[in-house]
Amino acid sequence: MVATKLDGNATAAALKSEIAERVSALKAEGIVPGLGTLLVGEDPGSISYVAGKHRDCAEVGIESVRVDLPASATEQDVRDAIAELNANDAVTGYIVQLPLPAGIDENAMLELMDPAKDSDGLHPTNLGRLVLGVSGELHSPLPCTPAGIVEMLGRYGVTLPGKHVVVVGRGLTVGRPLGLLLTRKGIDATVTLTHSRTPNLEKEVRRADVVIAAVGVPGLIKAHWVKPGAAVLDVGITRVVDDTTGKARLIGDVDSGVAEVAGFLSPVPGGVGPMTRAMLVENVVAEAERRAGL
Numbered sequence: 001m002v003a004t005k006l007d008g009n010a011t012a013a014a015l016k017s018e019i020a021e022r023v024s025a026l027k028a029e030g031i032v033p034g035l036g037t038l039l040v041g042e043d044p045g046s047i048s049y050v051a052g053k054h055r056d057c058a059e060v061g062i063e064s065v066r067v068d069l070p071a072s073a074t075e076q077d078v079r080d081a082i083a084e085l086n087a088n089d090a091v092t093g094y095i096v097q098l099p100l101p102a103g104i105d106e107n108a109m110l111e112l113m114d115p116a117k118d119s120d121g122l123h124p125t126n127l128g129r130l131v132l133g134v135s136g137e138l139h140s141p142l143p144c145t146p147a148g149i150v151e152m153l154g155r156y157g158v159t160l161p162g163k164h165v166v167v168v169g170r171g172l173t174v175g176r177p178l179g180l181l182l183t184r185k186g187i188d189a190t191v192t193l194t195h196s197r198t199p200n201l202e203k204e205v206r207r208a209d210v211v212i213a214a215v216g217v218p219g220l221i222k223a224h225w226v227k228p229g230a231a232v233l234d235v236g237i238t239r240v241v242d243d244t245t246g247k248a249r250l251i252g253d254v255d256s257g258v259a260e261v262a263g264f265l266s267p268v269p270g271g272v273g274p275m276t277r278a279m280l281v282e283n284v285v286a287e288a289e290r291r292a293g294l
């Protein structure tokens with residue numbers, strides 16, 4: 001392995017200890033931030049991620065409010081749960097874990113959230129501010145995975161101005177907002193945003209100084225696609241349950257051979273996932289600070 005590992009567990013731990021100090025400062029003012037989660041259904045991946053988010057809250061000393069609805073929940077049940085989270089003063093910010101079960105209109109549910117409590121940055125108001133480039137000034141939360149990727153690259157000294165970043169995947173939580181964030185003034189990367197209909201993906205990836213793979217196709221990115229020395233971030237997570245052990249294994253979008261070619265590589269698990277969760281906690285604490293006028 002030649003690539004330097006971009007260690008999401010270690011980086012998230014460092015970030016969380018900084019956040020814990022900010023939480024102590026808030027507590028000294030009598031403020032305890034709280035994160036809410038709304039989970040609908042029994043997807044094992046979603047259950048595992050939500051559990052991780054609550055562990056992170058406990059670690060940094062913030063409260064968490066967990067709302068779980070069965071897969072049989074109606075759209076009205078979800079509307080009611082969102083209205084309660086909007087009204088609950090113990091909840092500084094919350095997330096609606098995606099995907100929602102078939103038949104529930106995700107975009108309509110996201111629109112119902114109080115944008116000031118949208119810790120994922122996925123409400124149209126917050127996505128609009130991301131496009132406008134005003135999120136920082138208004139303390140509007142940035143989507144957690146893109147923010148976590150930029151934070152991790154920064155902490156490893158991988159600079160972005162002038163770099164060519166190829167993002168593979170155009171989804172709502174990663175690829176689409178990442179293109180917007182990376183091309184902001186001050187970050188100044190040049191971005192190629194690719195997807196399942198991109199012709200000759202291999203050729204696009206080979207031009208990249210930084211590759212971000214977020215499609216959920218196991219092992220898609222091969223070693224010979226990657227320019228030697230490039231930074232490669234693996235965001236895709238596919239859960240495969242081993243028939244004999246019954247244990248779930250997590251497989252990323254990046255083939256293991258890439259470690260021999262890349263300069264930096266974020267693994268699955270232990271890469272971008274923990275950073276996503278750390279940025280979520282950061283968004284909640286930042287919102288509590290904003291409300292306290294700190």
Ligand SMILES: Nc1nc(=O)c2c([nH]1)NC[C@@H]1CN(c3ccc(C(=O)N[C@@H](CCC(=O)O)C(=O)O)cc3)C=[N+]21
Binds near residue numbers: 268
């Ligand atoms: N509204 C919304 N916001 C999200 O941020 C969101 C979402 N919906 N839906 C699903 C995706 C996926 N996601 C992950 C978060 C943490 C890990 C994570 O911590 N992964 C660990 C492993 C966890 C495990 O063992 O299952 C790791 O990579 O090391 C993974 C995936 C957030 N998402």
